Amino acid sequence: MSSETQQILTTDGIPLSVSLKKAERKNKIKAFLLVVPLLLFLIITYILPIGDMFMRSIDDKMVTNMLPKTFSAMEKWDGKEMPPEDVFVGFYYDFKILVENKEHGKLAQRLNKEKNGFNSIIKKLFRQVQRNKIDEGQSIKEQIMKVHKRWRNVEYWQAIKRTAPPYTTAKYLKGMDMYYGPDGSIKQVSEDRRIHRILWLRTLEIAFFVTLFSFLMGYPIAHLLATLPMKYSNLLMICVLLPFWTSLLVRTASWMILLQQQGIVNDFFVMIGLVADDNRPEMMYNKVGTYVAMTQILLPFMVLPLYSVMKTISPSLMRAGKSLGGTPFVAFWKIYFPLTIPGIGAGCLLVFILAIGYYITPALVGGASGTLISNQIAYHMKTTLDWSFASAMGLMLLTGVLVVYWIYNKLVGVDNIKLG
Amino acid sequence: MALPKYTETRYRVWHYSYLFICACVFIFLIAPLFVIFPLSFNAEEFLVFSEGMKNLDPDAFSLRWYKDMIYGTKNPWGLAAKNSFIIAIFATIGSIILGTLAALGLSSRYMPYKGIIMATLISPMIVPLIISGVAIFFFMAKAGLAATHTGIVLAHIILGTPFVVITVTATLTGFDHSVTRAASSLGSNPVNTFMKITLPLILPGVISGGLFAFVTSFDEVVVVLFLAGLENTTIPIQMWTGLREQLSPTILAVATCLIILSTLILVSAELLRRRSERLRGINR
Numbered sequence: 001m002s003s004e005t006q007q008i009l010t011t012d013g014i015p016l017s018v019s020l021k022k023a024e025r026k027n028k029i030k031a032f033l034l035v036v037p038l039l040l041f042l043i044i045t046y047i048l049p050i051g052d053m054f055m056r057s058i059d060d061k062m063v064t065n066m067l068p069k070t071f072s073a074m075e076k077w078d079g080k081e082m083p084p085e086d087v088f089v090g091f092y093y094d095f096k097i098l099v100e101n102k103e104h105g106k107l108a109q110r111l112n113k114e115k116n117g118f119n120s121i122i123k124k125l126f127r128q129v130q131r132n133k134i135d136e137g138q139s140i141k142e143q144i145m146k147v148h149k150r151w152r153n154v155e156y157w158q159a160i161k162r163t164a165p166p167y168t169t170a171k172y173l174k175g176m177d178m179y180y181g182p183d184g185s186i187k188q189v190s191e192d193r194r195i196h197r198i199l200w201l202r203t204l205e206i207a208f209f210v211t212l213f214s215f216l217m218g219y220p221i222a223h224l225l226a227t228l229p230m231k232y233s234n235l236l237m238i239c240v241l242l243p244f245w246t247s248l249l250v251r252t253a254s255w256m257i258l259l260q261q262q263g264i265v266n267d268f269f270v271m272i273g274l275v276a277d278d279n280r281p282e283m284m285y286n287k288v289g290t291y292v293a294m295t296q297i298l299l300p301f302m303v304l305p306l307y308s309v310m311k312t313i314s315p316s317l318m319r320a321g322k323s324l325g326g327t328p329f330v331a332f333w334k335i336y337f338p339l340t341i342p343g344i345g346a347g348c349l350l351v352f353i354l355a356i357g358y359y360i361t362p363a364l365v366g367g368a369s370g371t372l373i374s375n376q377i378a379y380h381m382k383t384t385l386d387w388s389f390a391s392a393m394g395l396m397l398l399t400g401v402l403v404v405y406w407i408y409n410k411l412v413g414v415d416n417i418k419l420g
Numbered sequence: 421m422a423l424p425k426y427t428e429t430r431y432r433v434w435h436y437s438y439l440f441i442c443a444c445v446f447i448f449l450i451a452p453l454f455v456i457f458p459l460s461f462n463a464e465e466f467l468v469f470s471e472g473m474k475n476l477d478p479d480a481f482s483l484r485w486y487k488d489m490i491y492g493t494k495n496p497w498g499l500a501a502k503n504s505f506i507i508a509i510f511a512t513i514g515s516i517i518l519g520t521l522a523a524l525g526l527s528s529r530y531m532p533y534k535g536i537i538m539a540t541l542i543s544p545m546i547v548p549l550i551i552s553g554v555a556i557f558f559f560m561a562k563a564g565l566a567a568t569h570t571g572i573v574l575a576h577i578i579l580g581t582p583f584v585v586i587t588v589t590a591t592l593t594g595f596d597h598s599v600t601r602a603a604s605s606l607g608s609n610p611v612n613t614f615m616k617i618t619l620p621l622i623l624p625g626v627i628s629g630g631l632f633a634f635v636t637s638f639d640e641v642v643v644v645l646f647l648a649g650l651e652n653t654t655i656p657i658q659m660w661t662g663l664r665e666q667l668s669p670t671i672l673a674v675a676t677c678l679i680i681l682s683t684l685i686l687v688s689a690e691l692l693r694r695r696s697e698r699l700r701g702i703n704r
Contacts, residue, residue: 357548
């Protein structure tokens, strides 16, 4: 046997490649086991609940579960003429159970959202059923139709039929100011009621401009920090890091003080004669306040990635550019600036992602014209309690953020996030 | 940054305007924090500088808002501070333990599916807080942990671990694995090796990640707004309520304390970062 074909064996007679693989697998499992606790914890408490949000946002099982007999009878109904007797029978027996369980109110509420006018006719029918006015021996269709004229209107039965599917995308449409018309087609809400589209656009606009302002302000100071001698730059770095570590609410509070009508910024404007004392501009509770406060709050997230990239650029490159005949501007534009593009990408995307989901600062200094989509989500979570709509809007926002995050990952890589 | 003598006038002008712009931005960044200090010592109830304060009249300054913060009637700050510290401390401990373990696993070169797992672990940092808040609220409500300290601590562990994972992973990139192998070859068991060799070396990263987690929890308001009941009120919640209803000088007193706290945290984080870089042999 030639030595080339002979397998290398370990001391216990197992081929080396096999035992190496075994050791590697063992190491893999070991490494994985270390990650498992956090991974499981996050999956259970975080990832799955986001899935739960999705289920809630498309969930429309309530009526489906309330009117099972009606919907099975409706399967044969074409939805154009008045439904046949068996649909009414099914509906009557479903409704009787609801009355016994005192759940007819919920049904009325949900159906009223589908088509206005259900509330009162369900109440009427409820009274009839409660007093056992409906004779099960006779035609139930005739009797229900007599309760109220709307029960004779086929549009109301069409509305009931529309609630049959257990899942719906209606909440997502609502988030974009659209809805399903009576015939199932997608329609736009009237122009004066398109609040959500305004909010989406405003969120994008504010996130974009905050990113732009942070970039315009962050680039020069990051450059200064990276080029100054260490002893000065360390001192100036505190100006960036202290706001970074300070509570968001503290910084928002100080902007509320600065920007109020009798505040220091307005005092300053009056002092230099920019505005009259009796005509101080309102700088808070509008977009100005949101822009100013959010830019200051997010600026460190722009400066830090820029700084860490600029720190690695050798100053001799600029000197070489100048010595080869470039003016300082040309040297900067052709040499320095292209080298900082990874930092610009990281900073801008980080600030954009954070700005697009901002909630606290706009809610405090934004007033009505400075509120963003997050405020709307919180409003539906806490005030109207329309959790499925809040979930739908949250997921729409999340999709947007994930797209940006994906780009960020492609450009810079998540592992390159630097803190402090 | 002195300019060479031969610099042309237009570049000289440009250079000084550049420095001026930088100075303005630095003032923009740091000045808002300093407005709070003097106003929190205001003797009056208004949030503007009184005439007395402008003339540095000692009577215009007082500690009354600090007294109000500590002894005030229906004082919410005491309970809020207690809750905030308890929640932040437990959340930090939880984040450190889970995050460090995960970072150790992620830094191993044998770790499978590194990219996707890292992305999952860091996701709470990227997902907008409002969405995290809604999702965590749904979970806590189902688990019966809404309006409990436990629920809030768990929520803050979710938000805090990404920071620990990032800082510890960063510390481990310069880690010399031969020292742990040396320990094993000398007969140390894995736990002992970790405690005696690995942990001391990565400790700066662990602590600075812990500081991030602490600050995240201490400053967090969006998720707590969904989760907290009256008993679980925290400092950020109280500030949020206060800022929405009426901006009182007491809030400024609290804010001043918070700025001092964040200064302390900043200093310790900076010191740790330098120590960590020294330990890893990165000289700058």
